Amino acid sequence: MTRYILRRLGVSFLVLLGGSLLLFVLTINSGDPLEDLRESNAENRDYLIQQRTAYMGLDQPWYSRYWDWLTGVSKCVALNCDLGTNRNGVDVGSMLGAAASSTLRLVVFATVIAIVVGIIVGILTAIRQYSGFDYVVTFLAFLFYSLPVFWVAVLLKEYAGIEFNNWMREPTLTPVQIILIAVILGFILQAVLGGHWKRRLLTAGIALVVIAGALAYFSSVEWFRRPMLGIGFVALVGIAAAVGSTALFSGINNRKVLYATLTTAGVGILAYLPVRPLIDEPTWLLLIGLFVLTIVVSYAIGWFMGGYSRKAAANLSLFTGVSIAFLTFIDAAVAHWGSMLALKPRPISTIGSQTPNFPGGFWETLLDLGAQILLPTIVLTLISVASYTRYTRSSMLEVLNQDYIRTARSKGLSERVVIVKHGFRNALIPITTIVAFDFAGLIGGAVITEKVFGWKGMGEMFETGLRAVDPAPVMAFFLVTGTAAIVMNLIADLAYAALDPRIRR
Structure with missing residues (x-):
């Protein structure tokens, strides 16, 4: 396995090197970076031309400029990257940091939601093949997959943004x-x-x-202006998560696991009372500390109460504990929705990734960031969830028709065990490839979404650099997206081995 990984990394490095050389040559030959200055009537035009020439190295041959960029990138091994400057003399490394953080915040949320929803819906449609539910989901999947991204984005801005903000005046x-x-x-x-x-x-x-x-x-x-979940809702969903996860993955008759998850739910509900006031005005350090404590306590309860099923009990108790912690977090956030509306009467933002000079506290600022990311996340999720649903359905149908599935059913195993333990794991192997490439592709493929919603992300940086015939931002974009594609592809290969031990050989 080690030799395989090293060989893949070596080949990937050569691919990156060749791709970077090709992109650099294409970019610098796509236009004249001094065109706007040559047509300018400014008195200091000659000085501006000299300044831009120095920033971009236009007085050097192309291979020398490429070598300078490659030398700066090689310093990333020592965590001291030098990606050069753009045509205005701004450090591209700082531009890349701001753009990457903005895009990753958008892409990670959209990808995770699309994976979870798409796989769950895909499994349900495979189990209920040719039912009315299957036909409706199939129609919607093809519809969302074929919709133009810019058109969906514009519709969401109009109806989920502007019209929703109007409705929030009197909800x-x-x-x-x-x-x-x-x-x-x-x-x-x-x-x-x-x-x-x-x-x-x-x-x-x-x-x-x-x-x-x-x-x-x-x-x-007027709950829509002053929402609240409360301990009753947290308790109900927490108990449902405990019972549902046990029934799905271990069987409701496995009392050890059921008691462990219910105990975890009980501890989480009791912990809600002292924790909820504590996080009314928290810090990220406090929230991270409480989350780590949740993981440790939940896993320990499952491990010590699980008996012969301690591994399953520990994992499902962990899921239950994290679910209750997440609900407590959401409860604290939505409780401050009213105070956020007082500072920002039109909550859903349609332009930009953050509100400049927003004066709110911790939760108000977090809600504002969530409102900024909501619409572009929905756009990317709708497009991605359609493909995940179709791929999961196809993969599950192929697996469920295999001989070992019929053998498992003939042995008297429950349908839950057949689907979850025998079918789903094997169906994940082709889906893993799609997930890996989709995540890497979304980093570079969010250009249109970022343009519509005015996000200053990777797509905007790439577009601006390409339009200005400025290779430094374009090459920085390639460095991130190309590396992400290679890393995610390698992770997919390792996931194959984890899902199917035969692949390790």
Whole structure:
């Protein structure tokens, strides 16, 4: 394995080197970097031309300029990168740091959400092949996959941004709106759960009544301006996470695991009472410390209570504990939604990655950053989740038709064990490739999304450098995206070996 990794790294280095040389030559020959100054009527035009020539090294041959860039990149081995300056003399390394942090914040959220939602929906459609739910999801997947990114972004800016901000002035729902939303969600829920038509009708009816009642209550108390979850909601979802994860991955009859996860949920609910006031105005160090403590305590409960299933109990207890910690975090955040609205009456931002000079505290600032990232994240998620859903469905269907799956069913194993332990793991192997390349591709592929929403990220830096015939920002973009593609591809290869031990040979 070590020789394989070293060989792959060596080949990848040669690919990066050849790609960087080709991109550098294409960039510097794509136009005249002094065109705007040659046409200028400024009195100091000659001085500006000399200054830009010095910044960009235009008085040197192309291979000398490329060698200077390559020499600066080689210093990254000693963590002292020198990526040169752009045509205005600004250090490209500092530009890259700001752009990469902005883009990664966007890409990571979108990719994680798309992976989780896409894989779950893909598994459900594979299990319920040719059902109404499968047809609807397939139609939506093809629809989202074929939609132009800029068109989706513009629609979201109009209806999920501008119109939502207008609605937040008086966030109330009319009876017609409440019934319409409840009918749509009830229809979706019965399609997901499936079953006989009587069961579907009962599911849709119960969902319609519950959702309509909840929306009517929220509208009457202005919950959308002053939201709150509370310990009741945290306890309900925490217990559901404990029971649901146990039933899915270990079986509800495994009492050791069930008691361990329920104990973890109980400890988390009790911890909510002292922790919630503590994080009313927290620091990141405090939140990280509490998260680490959650991991240690949850894993320890599962390990010591799990008995012969201690590994499964520890992992599922960890999932339960982290779920409750996340809900507590969300509860503290949404409790400050009203104070954020007082500082920013139009909460959903449509331009930029942050609000300049925002005066809020910890939670208000965090909510503002979340509002800034919301719309571009939805755009990238919608496009990516469609492909993940189709790939997962196809992979699961192929695996479920294999002989070892039929053998597992003939041995009397439950459908849960067949799907989760025998089918899903093997279906992940081709999906791993898609995840790796999609993450690397999104870093460079968010150019259009960043342009529409005014984000100063990697895409904007690449576009500006290319338009100005400035190779330094373009090469910095290539360095990050090319390295990300190679690293993610290598991680995918290692994941193959973890998922299928036969590949290690």
